[in-house]
Amino acid sequence: MGVDKLFEIKSLSKSFIKGKTEVSIFSNLNMDINQGDFLAIMGPSGSGKTTLLNLIGGIDKPTQGTVLYRGRQYHDTTEAELSAWRAQHVGFVFQSFNLMPMLSAAGNVELPLLLRQLTRSQRREKVMAALELVGLVDRKGHKPNEMSGGQNQRVAVARAIVGDPDILLCDEPTGNLDRETATQVLDILRLLNQEFKKTIIMVTHDPLAAQYAKHRVELDKGMIVNKEVVVAKDAVVTQEATAIKEDTAGMSGELVAEKGVVT
């Protein structure tokens, strides 16, 4: 089966200037991310995970090297074009939810739609569909301080998907949640990946979250030190899946995991 490369990260270098010194975060990083993947980026604190996510999401620009989206260089444009690309293709989910405290759940989910040419009723329809997907229609009028952490993160997921992006970038989405609510959020991410075909790239320290991914990469000191295909705990592993697991070098294998069965 053919595999579509969504992102190609080529010879990527990123450094920051601190005082008079240039601090290198990565140098010469190479990686492909396939359409439909659920990728977990792991590694110690300070290894550059969030920086990599921000580069992929067009929040930050490479110092050197390129990131291609469907074969196209997208960083080398104006801020306005980059921001239009982000609005169309990317939804972000953060550890600390980043909801507007004075707005209701529905008001928060509606925010990305305000930049689009939609009528009020079209916006409302999309907001309700997104809230329904995360199971929070009955909380639509609640403000963030009237909801639990898990509910707030589900609102944040609804806000990330309301514009129907093809990519979800999640930075420690379960970092502020207990096991039970983390599982609810991760189940929604899995549904978005498997049923709605969203490509998900998730930075995480959480071993539970990493189990939901199809692939894991581990960063350390600006380098990819490990790549693996995740085989679900209760999966039936066929020879093909085992072969893919062994072929971790190029992240080129495609693994279709549905309902915990790897085929």
Ligand SMILES: Nc1ncnc2c1ncn2[C@@H]1O[C@H](COP(=O)(O)OP(=O)(O)OP(=O)(O)O)[C@@H](O)[C@H]1O
């Ligand atoms: N804007 C910036 N200016 C200067 N240094 C930065 C900037 N952003 C990140 N860094 C530095 O880059 C390094 C990598 O940061 P990053 O947040 O990507 O790491 P991380 O792996 O996500 O860490 P954590 O797991 O703690 O969130 C850190 O040493 C950080 O201090």
